[in-house]
Amino acid sequence: MRPTRVALLVVATALTPALLFTAPAFAGGSAASATTTTVAAEDDRVASARILHVARQNNDKRVIEEANKLLESDSPDELRAWLDTGYRLAQAEDDAVYIVRMLTNPNISDALRAAINATLDDGSPETLRYFREVGQYEVDG
Template sequence: MRLVRMTSLAVVTAVAGSMLALAPLTAAAEPRQPVATAPISQVAEDPVPETEEEFRAAIQAILDAPEVGVAMRREALEALEIGTVEAMTYFLETGWQAAQDEDYRFAIFVIIGDPETGRAVRDAADAALEDGSLEAMSYFLETGRWIAQDEDNTVAIFVIIGTPGISAALRAAAVAALDGTPEDRAYFIETGQYEVE
């Protein structure tokens, strides 16, 4: 199979900023703990390898990508260490998919494993794992988790608003956050609520 064809079929952009964070209910959507899951789509436009040197260069391009996942790096290095055209072809045509699956699943389990992860994020993560496709897991890591995080942040703000005895200033700040952007709500949950006097 041609490398161009391989990389264009199933590789999708991974994590926003190629960094994952644990996403608790009360956390802003701001990366804190990197879990690398970079895809290999950056080689999609490269020439199809024909010689051993070209195969090595194609795999090295994957290794040089920012935030390459642990499994992807392991399998790429093993293909280079074996060094045969057959081993490198197998990695570029097939092996990368299993490695990417492992990296995505690990990243999602890190999120699920945080006891402070909110219900919406947890449900979205479970749905991505249940689907099991690279596309579904990539979507969750890149986009879906942040949509779910905003849902969790919104719920957390309503909880604050519903707390008896909160100040008028805190209530006003919470309402303003609800009327704002996802970034506004994340900031309020992470920092803004503690800045209200």
């Protein structure tokens, strides 16, 4: 081999590990996190759109109002925070309204009226949700 080719081979062999181990680590880190953030934001938008669809079927006014506002604002951080805590509270407000409306029915039984009052006295979002979905059907009378 010619001396220039030998020198080139030695330099290429010496630089190869340095180029292979530094370039992908630098290039791969930023692209992966940006892609992950974008996918998470899209997943949150899809989740809130599904929540909005169910809320429209159930006529849950507070959830509809907040979900529409957040979808229009296009803020991934606010949407994530709402999915974590705000949705639960908005749903609890709609559940409370639904349960109070049940009290206005003059034909409900005394047992159901007592169960409604106990649920409203507790007032936790979980209790309200359980009563709306299941508890009202478990009351005898």
